[in-house]
Amino acid sequence: MCHASGVSASSASLSDYRVVLTSPGAPGPVLASVVGRLPIAMIGLATLLFVQRATGSFAAAGLVSAGVLVGEGTGAVLQGRFMDRRGATRPLILAAMLFGLAVAALAAAVEADQPLPVLVALAVVAGLVQPALPGASRALWADLVPPGPLRSTAYGYEAISLEVFFILGPAIAAFLVAAPWPGTGLAVAAAAMVVGAVGFALTPAVRARSARTAHGGSPAVGPTSPGLLGVLAEPGMRTVAIxxxxxxxxxxxxxxxxxxxxxxxxxxxxxxxLLSAWSVMSVLAGVLYGLRPWPRPLHLRMPVLLGVFAVFVAAMALTGPSGSLAVLVVAMLLAGAVITPQVTAHSMAVDIAAPAETATEAFGWVITAATIGIAAGQSVAGVVVEEAGPPAAFLAGGVAGVVLAVVLWLRRGTLATTPAAVPVAS
Known part of the structure; x- marks a missing residue:
């Protein structure tokens, strides 16, 4: 790998995305990953709404939802590390089967009014075995498109699509809670994830990569991911995770x-x-932003975008105790406009911060950090909503985001000068 300082991200046109998505071997995995990744962010909120309807408590529901997300974050890293060594086909199929069983057990426990610790424990198990499809999907592009602008575009697609799923998924979950059975959202999410993961694992491109990796085609075994932290031992990866x-x-x-x-x-x-509108605004603004990203250096882009995002979310608190939806919508759409640029920056920064042979594990850490953050945000917001109302929850989230944006700014040098950096086309 080459050294780089002050790395800038390339812009991508719509035609570049079309070329990438129609590359030989790509359509099958792309379609399967859409089905399997859409429910990723749906699972947490679907669980929260299901448990809240059953228990009547947002605080209890937030803890159970957090259990799913914390388990998911841990499982993404462990599964990713194994896939980097042995391939994705068998691990994804096994995880999908176990995940279906775990979600069924959780739903049955909720219906049976089991104690909260039991629900949280089952939620953690379900999260642990949730198929680590995002990391496997992102890593596959190294086989499907050559290095350079097209691969950067492929990573941009992964980031944009994942962002859509993180916003659209909860919107679907919120709609499905109105179904006759409040667990419908959880059941639909689990079924889609199982079908998508198995379908992705069985595509020719994934099977070929798995066969090559299992027979020693990957150099990831050994010192590339030392110790418990693995690739997170790289300072730049810790910055991306933050x-x-x-x-x-x-x-x-x-x-x-x-x-x-x-x-x-x-x-x-x-x-x-509203969450659907947030998703639409995020995608549209993200595509436009990709044509002329700013700040161009990734090590500056991440703290700036997180800080702007946090300020807009804090402004959602201006909805006030009267619940003015007009104020909420305006602030929410402004916040949504900077979601896709953030997720795209995270995905591209992985190439700067981590060795290429640890791609699945590295992206697993990105997913882990996001899911832990969502879990913490949902848990804290659930308590704050009950104690002080929704505006206070928005304000708390905004303040936390600003604090972490400052931390990112202080750590920006870890991505500007990391030895693992690779050149990105400009």
Whole structure:
């Protein structure tokens, strides 16, 4: 790998995305990963809403939802590390089967009114075996497109699509809570994840990569991921993880605060509408931002974008105790405009911060940090909503995001000068 300082991200046109998505071997994994990754962010909120309906407590529901997300974050790293050594096919199929069983057990326990510790424990297990599809999907692009602008575009697609899933998934979960059975959202999410993960694992491109890796085609075994932290031992990867953590923390407060505001206004389903609008704004603004990203250096982009995001979310607190949806919508859409640029920056920074042979594990850490952040944000917001109302939850999330943006700014040098950096086309 080459050294780089002050790395800048390339811009990508719509035609570049079309070339990448239609590359030989790409359509099958892309379609399967869409089905399997869409429910990733849906699982947490679907669990929260299901448990809240069953127990009547946002605080209890937040703890169970956090259990799923914390387990998911841990499982993503462990599964990713194993896939970097043995390939993705068998681990994904095994994880998908175990995940289906774990979610069924959790749903049965909720229906049986089991104690909260039991629900949290089952939620953690479900998260641990949730298929680590995002990391496997991102790593596969190294086989499908050559290095350079097209691969950067492929990573941009992964980031944009994952961002859509992180926002659209909760919106779907909010809609499905109105179904006759409040666990419908959780069941739909689990089924889609199982089908998508198995379908992805069985595509020819993934099977070929798995066969090559299992027969010694990957140099990832050995010192590339030392110790318990693995690739997170790289200072630059810790910076990327902090950025992803801050993003998830702020998003988690919004995912709880918005449904709480709309429920107080007399329309629980409106929460799903607003989250859907957030998703649309995020994608549109993200595509436009990708044409001319700013700041161009990734080590500056991450703290700036997180800080702007946090300020806009804090502004959502101006909705006030009266629940003014107009103020909420404006601030929410402004915040949504900087979501995709953040997730894209996280994905591209992995190439700067981590060795290429640890791609699955490295991206697993990004997912882990985001899910832990969402879990913390949802848990804290659930308590704050009950004690002080939704505006206070938005304010708490915004302040936390600003604090972590300052931390990122102080650590910006770890991405500007890291020895693992690779050149990015400009």
């Amino acid at each position: 950025a992803s953590l801050g993003f998830g923390l702020v998003v988690g407060t919004v995912e709880v605060g918005v449904p709480a505001v709309t429920a107080a206004a007399g329309s629980a389903a409106m929460g799903g509408v």
